[in-house]
Amino acid sequence: MSAEEKDDACDDPGTVRPGGRTARVRAAVLRTAGDALAEHGFARLDLADIARRADVGKSTVYRRWGTVAGLVADLLSDMAEQSLPRTETGSLLGDLRANAELVRGTLADPRQGALFKAVIAAATTDARTAEALHRFYEIRVAEWAPCVEQAVRRGELPEGTDPYEVIRAVSAPLYYRLLTSDAPLDEAAGVRAAEATAAAARAGVYA
Amino acid sequence: MSAEEKDDACDDPGTVRPGGRTARVRAAVLRTAGDALAEHGFARLDLADIARRADVGKSTVYRRWGTVAGLVADLLSDMAEQSLPRTETGSLLGDLRANAELVRGTLADPRQGALFKAVIAAATTDARTAEALHRFYEIRVAEWAPCVEQAVRRGELPEGTDPYEVIRAVSAPLYYRLLTSDAPLDEAAGVRAAEATAAAARAGVYA
DNA sequence: CCACTAATGAAACTGGAGTCCCGTTATGAG
DNA sequence: CTCATAACGGGACTCCAGTTTCATTAGTGG
Numbered sequence: 001m002s003a004e005e006k007d008d009a010c011d012d013p014g015t016v017r018p019g020g021r022t023a024r025v026r027a028a029v030l031r032t033a034g035d036a037l038a039e040h041g042f043a044r045l046d047l048a049d050i051a052r053r054a055d056v057g058k059s060t061v062y063r064r065w066g067t068v069a070g071l072v073a074d075l076l077s078d079m080a081e082q083s084l085p086r087t088e089t090g091s092l093l094g095d096l097r098a099n100a101e102l103v104r105g106t107l108a109d110p111r112q113g114a115l116f117k118a119v120i121a122a123a124t125t126d127a128r129t130a131e132a133l134h135r136f137y138e139i140r141v142a143e144w145a146p147c148v149e150q151a152v153r154r155g156e157l158p159e160g161t162d163p164y165e166v167i168r169a170v171s172a173p174l175y176y177r178l179l180t181s182d183a184p185l186d187e188a189a190g191v192r193a194a195e196a197t198a199a200a201a202r203a204g205v206y207a
Numbered sequence: 208m209s210a211e212e213k214d215d216a217c218d219d220p221g222t223v224r225p226g227g228r229t230a231r232v233r234a235a236v237l238r239t240a241g242d243a244l245a246e247h248g249f250a251r252l253d254l255a256d257i258a259r260r261a262d263v264g265k266s267t268v269y270r271r272w273g274t275v276a277g278l279v280a281d282l283l284s285d286m287a288e289q290s291l292p293r294t295e296t297g298s299l300l301g302d303l304r305a306n307a308e309l310v311r312g313t314l315a316d317p318r319q320g321a322l323f324k325a326v327i328a329a330a331t332t333d334a335r336t337a338e339a340l341h342r343f344y345e346i347r348v349a350e351w352a353p354c355v356e357q358a359v360r361r362g363e364l365p366e367g368t369d370p371y372e373v374i375r376a377v378s379a380p381l382y383y384r385l386l387t388s389d390a391p392l393d394e395a396a397g398v399r400a401a402e403a404t405a406a407a408a409r410a411g412v413y414a
Numbered sequence: 415c416c417a418c419t420a421a422t423g424a425a426a427c428t429g430g431a432g433t434c435c436c437g438t439t440a441t442g443a444g
Numbered sequence: 445c446t447c448a449t450a451a452c453g454g455g456a457c458t459c460c461a462g463t464t465t466c467a468t469t470a471g472t473g474g
Contacts, residue, residue: 017441017450025452041332043250043275046431057453062432064451068250120386121328125248130389137387168388169380169403175387176379179327180344182337192412196376199410200403224420224471232422253461264423269462271421415474422469432458439452444445 013064028054029061030075037118038111042072069126072119076132080139092151092201096194099144100170104190107178113185117178141167148201160207169197169206220271235261236268237282244325245318249279276333279326283339287346299358299408303401306351307377311397314385320392324385348374355408367414376404376413 014022032054036045045068051058065071087098107113123133141164148163157166173193177183200206221229239261243252252275258265272278294305314320330340348371355370364373380400384392407413 013451020441021439022441022451043329043332048431058432059434059454060452067432117331121331122250124324124328124386125250133387134389165399168383172379172383173376175383176375179331179382179386180340181375182341192372195410196403196407196412199407199412203402203406205399205403205406220421227471228469229421229471255461258423265461266424266463266465267422274462418471418473420469420471422467424467425465427464428462429460430462431460434457435455437452437454439450441450442448444447 025054025056025060026064026074029056029065029071030078033071033075034115037072037075038114041114042068042118042122047071067126069122069129072122073126073129073132076119076129076136080132080136083139083143086143086147088147092147092154092156093194093198095144095147095151096166096170096198097191099147099167100174100190100194101187103171103174104185104187104193107174108185113178120175120179151201157201158204158207161201161204162206165206166197166201169200170194232261232263232267233271233281236263236272236278237285240278240282241322242318244279244282245321248321249275249325249329254278274333276329276336279329280333280336280339283326283336283343287339287343290346290350293350293354295354299354299361299363300401300405302351302354302358303373303377303405304398306354306374307381307397307401308394310378310381311392311394311400314381315392320385327386358408364408365411365414368408368411369413372413373404373408376407377401 014026029050032050033045036050036053047061047065047068048058050056050071051061054061061071065074084102087095089095089098107116119129119133123130144167145163148157148161148166151157152159152161152163170193173196174185174189177185177189221233236257239257240252243257243260254268254272254275255265257263257278258268261268268278272281291309294302296302296305314323326336326340330337351374352370355364355368355373358364359366359368359370377400380403381392381396384390384396
């Protein structure tokens with residue numbers, strides 16, 4: 001181990017030969033993990049079961065992801081890459097309503113809603129998962145922030161309005177209801193979230 | 208087992224002799240469970256460890272609470288009973304700011320914040336825990352709803368404003384930030400939550 | 415104060431989640 | 445096409461969370 005000593009000891013499995021089977025295994029495991037999270041939540045999840053359902057060796061799952069938290073973190077990275085297109089309506093309220101409806105629809109969908117619940121729960125336990133979750137929302141919020149900046153340019157909102165905070169304000173009541181109530185996330189909730197945020201932003205609360 | 212057949216088969220342990228030792232055991236276990244939840248989160252929690260730290264027999268914990276979810280549900284019932292006094296300032300914005308600061312202070316406190324995170328995470332896994340969590344928030348929201356009703360009576364808000372929804376709107380951004388971001392919950396966040404809600408409510412969004 | 419039994423606690427037991435080892439497969443470079 | 449080896453898969457092994465059993469302790473009604 002003279003000159004050619006092992007300097008790649010820190011490499012995780014899957015980084016040197018990411019093509020072919022490795023990629024197929026990752027896709028199968030992540031999809032199965034998503035299904036399992038949506039079904040049973042994050043607490044009743046064990047990697048052995050994931051491996052069985054994904055037709056993948058148990059050792060492979062443990063070697064590459066190690067723990068449930070690590071697997072969820074990777075799932076979040078995967079979810080962050082799948083970006084949804086933003087619709088532009090020309091007015092602040094229209095854009096915020098579009099955003100609210102997108103979020104509401106996602107959370108109201110049985111599978112997606114359960115998945116988001118599970119992912120948020122997982123993030124409260126593990127630091128790496130939390131970091132992945134925060135990055136996920138930073139990305140999603142940044143995608144929609146431009147519509148607030150446009151509204152400022154149009155004169156709909158005061159100068160200095162924080163675009164990120166406005167977008168977060170739309171999602172907040174929807175997530176709050178998802179997590180702390182059993183009331184359904186109907187369309188009215190989305191509309192209310194958008195209108196409340198628009199009213200507050202116009203009043204200069206986020207400046 | 209003729210006339211005196213066992214009709215109390217459905218009774219849980221602790222319901223027939225709830226005084227003395229039984230009460231002490233419950234208090235010790237719930238306190239320890241709160242500590243453990245705040246420390247390690249809800250996933251790394253096992254009842255055997257709780258029993259050890261609470262100086263209580265392992266079988267007792269398993270017999271009375273059964274699972275982690277059941278224990279958290281009982282903890283939530285206990286938390287719901289400890290009601291905090293509501294301050295009245297005479298104006299809607301003042302009351303909402305007081306509420307926001309109360310919630311913000313609780314969530315910003317390291318132990319309490321971690322505990323609430325853990326409890327919310329636990330509720331995503333188990334139906335009974337979720338029900339207990341929903342009841343907890345219903346109680347807390349109901350305690351503050353009167354200040355909105357007073358504002359309507361004073362003419363600060365339009366008739367037909369939903370008091371519950373207004374109170375929830377104050378908490379929502381604080382919880383959203385707690386769960387999806389690593390930014391600190393500073394006082395400005397509380398003030399912004401109260402002001403945004405007041406502006407939206409005045410605009411008639413919650414009517 | 416006594417008797418009855420609800421509730422607790424110690425210890426032995428069990429099943430399966432997570433680890434380890436090693437032979438097999440197939441990726442990617444030359 | 446060929447070879448070195450990254451990555452996978454099966455199976456044996458370990459360890460501890462959760463269960464069961466039973467003797468002991470202490471509430472509660474009389």
